[in-house]
Amino acid sequence: MNLLILHGHDFIAPNRVTLNDYRYQHLVTVKKVQTGQAVAAGLLNGNMGTAQVVMLDDNGIELIVHLNQPPPAPLDVHLILALPRPKMLKRILQTVSAMGVKQLSLIHSAKVEKSYWQTPWLQKDRLNQHLILGLEQAGDTLLPRVDFFQRFKPFAEDILPALTPGRQAVLAHPGQGDLCLSRQTDKKSTLLAIGPEGGFTQYEVDKLLQAGFHSCHLGVRILRVENAIPVLLGRLL
Secondary structure: OOOEEEOHHHEEEOOEEEEOOHHHHHHHHOOOOOOOOEEEEEEOOOOEEEEEEEEEEOOEEEEEEEEEEOOOOOEEEEEEEEOOOHHHHHHHHHHHHHOOEEEEEEEOOOOOOHHHHHOHHHOHHHHHHHHHHHHHHHOOOOOOEEEEEOOHHHHHHHHHHHHOOOOEEEEEOOOOOEEOOOOOOOOOOEEEEEOOOOOOOHHHHHHHHHOOOEEEEOOOOOOOHHHHHHHHHHHHO
16 A cells, blocks of 8 residues: 545544554554654545554554645546456456556457356445555555446447547557557557457457557467556556
8 A cells, every 4th residue: 555545434624534444454564653654645536645643542543634735647548448357357457547547448248258247346336445456556546437338339339439539549459450559659548448358359349440449469479458458558658
């Protein structure tokens, strides 16, 4: 935890918070904070600054906060991702959040098992749990927005036309097009689509190309989705 994320319900006064959950445990057992010590802190979807320990015992911790700095600028990319396996989803949410993505669309694909949509990890509280872990790691407070689209064709035909204007629309797909984002000379707003393990079907690729995407690849090595995502986002940072 590189940034202590605070929530509105933590405040007992305008500049004072109390904690007794996993954040308290982390501050005590990992950071080993003492009374008077300050740590980096930020209000979820708000400013960042410091929190100074004023009381510490076996029941919790009390801190005085000073939040007067804006969070870092977001990565100007809207990530479109075929819903991954639930086990992989948790790690991906943390990675995406840590790297500054603020718009994530999880979509269905022919190679996505329908049962994946039933995972409890898509519930808002559990989803946010992993997004916040990414914010804590990176030192950010702005929670990404996550949208779900369980039908591919309506998404491609009805939603994408409103998302592509004014953006470079990139489809990362093995063996097609040029090397992905290899000649980034300026910062462009980007719409980045990544398929499931095994890639999008040809029908889905055609639909994305019709919507204005251009296809690209990451070279001769085919990476797992969870590895391809940080590689691609790293080229946009």
